[in-house]
Every structure is written in C-alpha cells, then in structure tokens.
Amino acid sequence: MWWRCGWEAVGVAYQPSPSLAGSSLPPLSRPELAEARRVRAVELFEEGVSNAEIARVVGVCAESVRRWRRVWEEGGASALRRRAATGRPPKLDDAQVETVRAALEQGAQAHGFEADLWTLERVGAVVERVTGVVLSRASVWRLLTGRLGWSLQRPERRAVERDESEIARWVAHEWPRIKRGR
Structure with missing residues (x-):
C-alpha cells in the first residue's frame, strides 16, 4: 500500500x-x-x-x-529519478499541428467565416477540415494555448464616437468646477 x-x-x-x-x-x-x-x-x-x-x-x-x-x-x-509524465498521446502529431497553424494564420475569413475572429468552434471546424480529426472544445483550447502558444484576445470595447480631446478637456475644466460646487 x-x-x-x-x-x-x-x-x-x-x-x-x-x-x-x-x-x-x-x-x-x-x-x-x-x-x-x-x-x-x-x-x-x-x-x-x-x-x-x-x-x-x-x-x-x-x-x-x-x-x-x-x-x-x-x-x-x-x-x-523523475520520469516524464505518461498519458494519452495527443490526437494531432507535430506535422498536423503545423498544418493547423498555417491554416489558422490565413485568418478566419479565408476559411469562409464572416468576421476575422477565431472562436473555439471555428478553430475546431478548421482542424476537422484540414486534418480530419474531431476535437472537443477543451481539446481545441489546449491545442491553441499549449501547442500553438496562442492566448485569448478580446476586442477592446470602445465607442466609435469617443473623443479623447473632449474627455481631457472635461476632466481638466468641468470636473474641478463640479467638484468645487459641492
């Protein structure tokens, strides 16, 4: 025991x-x-x-x-001595991973998607199309973050109408006036 x-x-x-x-x-x-x-x-x-x-x-x-x-x-x-961790072998070999990398670097629109953003579902569809291997969402995430070295990127949410000079003017002139009025 x-x-x-x-x-x-x-x-x-x-x-x-x-x-x-x-x-x-x-x-x-x-x-x-x-x-x-x-x-x-x-x-x-x-x-x-x-x-x-x-x-x-x-x-x-x-x-x-x-x-x-x-x-x-x-x-x-x-x-x-410490041994390498054993476990289930990856579904994609190194050559297939490089094929997937090349396909993803072409962009989402090159694969028929409307916007040029990658989602786990889109990446999974491309992986299946170029390698014939079906991956779960979790496996797609591990592929992207582990073997490909990609990271989650979220678009910055900012109003198109945002005017930085107007914001700076308001902070410099209006805000002190409002604060003094209290």
Missing part, C-alpha cells in the same frame, strides 16, 4: 538555503523538489545513514525513505 506521508503531509515547506537567497535561480517545482529529496536520500544511503536519520534530514516520513531504499536497492539511483 502506498502511503501519503511525504513532505506535504507533515507540513514541511521548502526553504531555500541562505547561499541561494539572493540567487537568480528559479524556485524548484514540486516534482523537482521531490526528486532533489530522493537524490539526497540516495547520497545518504551510500554513506550508510539510517532510514530514520535520512527521514529527518530530508523532511519526509520514514515509510517514504524505506520505500525509496527498496527501489534504490532493486534499480539503483536512476530508479528514483
């Missing part, structure tokens, strides 16, 4: 060492921090330090250290 008794359960927070306090190094992510703890534990295993002492030094419960030691004894230090 796997126990959830890592550093998050015991309330241990990562504190950067004083030598790194003024450093420009980015903070470690959770997976990187967990791997760093396991690597430190391996160093201590090799020095012959007890599990209880390693747990105290690294800031995890003893059961985690026992589990790490078993994995280390069976597979060595590389068995405790």
